[in-house]
Amino acid sequence: MAGPDARSGADLVLDRVTKEFAGVPAVDDLSLTVPAGSFFALLGPSGCGKTTTLRMVAGLERPSDGRILIGGDDVTHTRAHQRPVNTVFQSYALFPHLTVLENVAFGLRRRREPDPLGRARQALELVELPHLAERRPNQLSGGQQQRVALARAVVNNPAVLLLDEPLGALDLKLRRQMQVELKRIQTEVGLTFVHVTHDQEEAMTMADTVAVMNAGRIEQLGSPAELYEMPRTAFVANFLGQSNLLRGTVVENGGALVGVDVGGARVRVPAERAVRTSGDVLVGVRPEKLHLLRDGEAVPDDCNVVGPGRVTDVSFTGVSTQYQVEVPALGTLGVFVQNLLGGAAVGLGEQVRLACAVRHTFALDGDDDVASGVVALDESA
Amino acid sequence: MSIVSALGHGQGGGGTSPAVAAPRRRARGGAYLLLAPGIAYLGLFFVIPVVALLVTSLYVPVPGGEVGQFAPAFEWRNYTAALATYWPQLVRSFAYAFVATVAALAIGYPMAYVIAVRARGRPFLQGLLLVLVIAPFFTSFILRTIAWKQILADESFVVSAIRAVGLLPPDGRLTATGFAVVAGLTYNFLPFMTLPIYANLERLDPRMLEAGADLYADGPTTFRRVTLPLSLPGVVSGTLLTFIPASGDFVNSVLLGNTSTTMIGQVVDSRFFKVSDYPTAAALSVVLMVAILVLVIAYVRRAGTEELL
Numbered sequence: 001m002a003g004p005d006a007r008s009g010a011d012l013v014l015d016r017v018t019k020e021f022a023g024v025p026a027v028d029d030l031s032l033t034v035p036a037g038s039f040f041a042l043l044g045p046s047g048c049g050k051t052t053t054l055r056m057v058a059g060l061e062r063p064s065d066g067r068i069l070i071g072g073d074d075v076t077h078t079r080a081h082q083r084p085v086n087t088v089f090q091s092y093a094l095f096p097h098l099t100v101l102e103n104v105a106f107g108l109r110r111r112r113e114p115d116p117l118g119r120a121r122q123a124l125e126l127v128e129l130p131h132l133a134e135r136r137p138n139q140l141s142g143g144q145q146q147r148v149a150l151a152r153a154v155v156n157n158p159a160v161l162l163l164d165e166p167l168g169a170l171d172l173k174l175r176r177q178m179q180v181e182l183k184r185i186q187t188e189v190g191l192t193f194v195h196v197t198h199d200q201e202e203a204m205t206m207a208d209t210v211a212v213m214n215a216g217r218i219e220q221l222g223s224p225a226e227l228y229e230m231p232r233t234a235f236v237a238n239f240l241g242q243s244n245l246l247r248g249t250v251v252e253n254g255g256a257l258v259g260v261d262v263g264g265a266r267v268r269v270p271a272e273r274a275v276r277t278s279g280d281v282l283v284g285v286r287p288e289k290l291h292l293l294r295d296g297e298a299v300p301d302d303c304n305v306v307g308p309g310r311v312t313d314v315s316f317t318g319v320s321t322q323y324q325v326e327v328p329a330l331g332t333l334g335v336f337v338q339n340l341l342g343g344a345a346v347g348l349g350e351q352v353r354l355a356c357a358v359r360h361t362f363a364l365d366g367d368d369d370v371a372s373g374v375v376a377l378d379e380s381a
Numbered sequence: 382m383s384i385v386s387a388l389g390h391g392q393g394g395g396g397t398s399p400a401v402a403a404p405r406r407r408a409r410g411g412a413y414l415l416l417a418p419g420i421a422y423l424g425l426f427f428v429i430p431v432v433a434l435l436v437t438s439l440y441v442p443v444p445g446g447e448v449g450q451f452a453p454a455f456e457w458r459n460y461t462a463a464l465a466t467y468w469p470q471l472v473r474s475f476a477y478a479f480v481a482t483v484a485a486l487a488i489g490y491p492m493a494y495v496i497a498v499r500a501r502g503r504p505f506l507q508g509l510l511l512v513l514v515i516a517p518f519f520t521s522f523i524l525r526t527i528a529w530k531q532i533l534a535d536e537s538f539v540v541s542a543i544r545a546v547g548l549l550p551p552d553g554r555l556t557a558t559g560f561a562v563v564a565g566l567t568y569n570f571l572p573f574m575t576l577p578i579y580a581n582l583e584r585l586d587p588r589m590l591e592a593g594a595d596l597y598a599d600g601p602t603t604f605r606r607v608t609l610p611l612s613l614p615g616v617v618s619g620t621l622l623t624f625i626p627a628s629g630d631f632v633n634s635v636l637l638g639n640t641s642t643t644m645i646g647q648v649v650d651s652r653f654f655k656v657s658d659y660p661t662a663a664a665l666s667v668v669l670m671v672a673i674l675v676l677v678i679a680y681v682r683r684a685g686t687e688e689l690l
Contacts, residue, residue: 093591095592110597
């Protein structure tokens with residue numbers, strides 16, 4: 001068991017952890033390592049097991065199987081209060097009968113640390129709320145309560161700090177502000193942060209490493225850029241940003257490029273960006289990586305070209321214009337074009353071809369569900 | 382801050398909705414109209430009797446009159462005389478009520494905790510346990526107290542068992558003792574202690590307990606630092622609902638006590654009905670009322686649970 005005075009920022013290791021509720025696995029044989037001092041995000045839709053994973057690290061749930069190690073110590077069978085871990089709860093869970101200052105000092109007092117109130121005041125300064133120390137939690141706004149909850153966790157200098165959708169209850173503007181704030185505080189205190197969220201933008205903004213979870217398993221783990229540029233499953237391709245996924249069959253295999261037949265068109269994919277290099281595949285490309293080519297426009301070098309197709313929708317969003325292009329035999333593809341020259345360049349109903357650099361194309365397992373991970377409208381907010 | 386708000390610890394929700402002024406005024410008029418029957422009832426059956434009580438407490442006997450004949454006067458000495466004679470019974474009443482309240486808290490809190498927290502998520506078990514708490518109300522208060530008389534009787538197995546384990550000397554008895562009176566009070570008012578605490582603990586957010594565990598507090602510490610302080614409003618309500626009626630009770634001391642366990646309610650009863658000494662009975666009632674009011678205000682102030690109400 002890790003001692004109460006855990007060194008700040010310890011490695012967190014989950015070793016083949018499974019959690020079943022009434023025989024149904026919520027977390028399924030999950031293994032991951034969170035390096036000390038990193039900002040790690042567990043990203044996934046609701047019900048994917050991310051919160052259960054967090055609660056197992058906190059000691060609020062017991063794993064059905066597997067081990068949890070913090071700083072090399074096996075804590076699987078220790079109780080929540082014995083673990084050098086603190087949580088920022090989604091509901092904040094501040095104690096209504098205590099002042100803000102006493103809330104923050106709670107953990108320090110339990111561990112009989114010297115000068116609990118002085119350190120609690122320092123923690124309140126870190127979250128820029130020293131003037132509210134004597135208030136009660138119910139006299140604070142949601143954003144302020146959120147900061148107090150953060151101070152109450154950070155002040156204990158835990159080996160791992162867990163954040164359970166901490167920004168979920170805040171409005172959009174405040175959320176953006178707190179994202180920056182959280183990142184600043186993490187850099188400042190240097191603790192290991194494990195952040196659970198269903199908001200892909202939040203995860204990508206703050207985390208060094210993101211693990212995308214789906215149905216109790218980790219789909220893919222990597223830096224935000226890695227996950228975005230080279231998704232390995234249809235779920236990741238769709239859940240993290242948007243993707244155009246086209247069914248195809250590998251017809252040429254060998255060397256650095258894989259040739260794929262996609263609805264009659266020939267598309268090349270770099271072999272290292274292909275999950276499989278034979279049989280059925282899903283060829284993917286991000287909408288902003290696609291270019292619209294009008295009649296007679298020259299095809300740039302090293303590009304895959306499909307089409308022609310007809311523009312069925314144009315929506316101007318300021319920074320960019322989003323097009324829907326219907327290509328016979330392929331379906332509808334989304335294209336984002338940055339408005340570098342101002343205004344939409346292509347009109348509704350026009351015939352265009354679509355081009356994309358070969359190095360931006362990726363290929364996934366053809367057995368993946370094209371629609372998996374597509375964010376439902378009510379969740380995308 | 383008042384006793385009333387201490388008792389009614391549920392969310393008041395008294396805020397009027399932010400509507401335009403005219404309908405709100407109309408709504409408030411309607412609210413007063415709805416209150417009218419209650420105000421009339423209280424006026425008729427509370428204010429008038431209290432005034433009558435105060436007036437009666439100052440009456441003097443009619444010179445040469447019969448027993449029970451009194452004339453209006455301002456005889457303040459009724460109070461000093463009543464207190465001089467009956468202060469032991471008054472003190473004893475509060476002492477018994479205090480011990481019974483503490484005992485009911487010691488028994489009722491764990492009961493409420495088990496029903497509200499441990500049985501949470503098992504509605505059938507919760508319902509069953511609650512019915513068991515309330516079930517005694519299905520039979521008469523008097524009958525249940527008489528049953529206690531038999532349970533604590535010298536020849537009962539309870540007493541012989543307690544004698545056998547040596548907690549009571551061979552000739553010791555339980556019936557007709559102060560212990561029996563306090564036990565009866567505790568038993569009879571136990572649901573009044575248990576239910577408010579249950580109602581409070583039932584709303585206890587389990588996430589508070591998780592937060593306590595997360596912040597290095599083990600089970601007992603989380604209870605002492607989180608659960609107990611949060612349930613104080615329920616404890617205050619329960620102790621008031623037990624202490625106030627218990628200090629004025631006379632059934633338990635009549636049925637389970639002896640002449641040296643007389644409580645003030647019993648004195649008022651006998652002064653009034655047996656010897657027709659109305660002024661003394663009234664004066665003692667007023668003293669009891671004022672004393673309870675003072676004690677309760679001091680207690681609620683001391684408990685300092687205002688911001689949790």
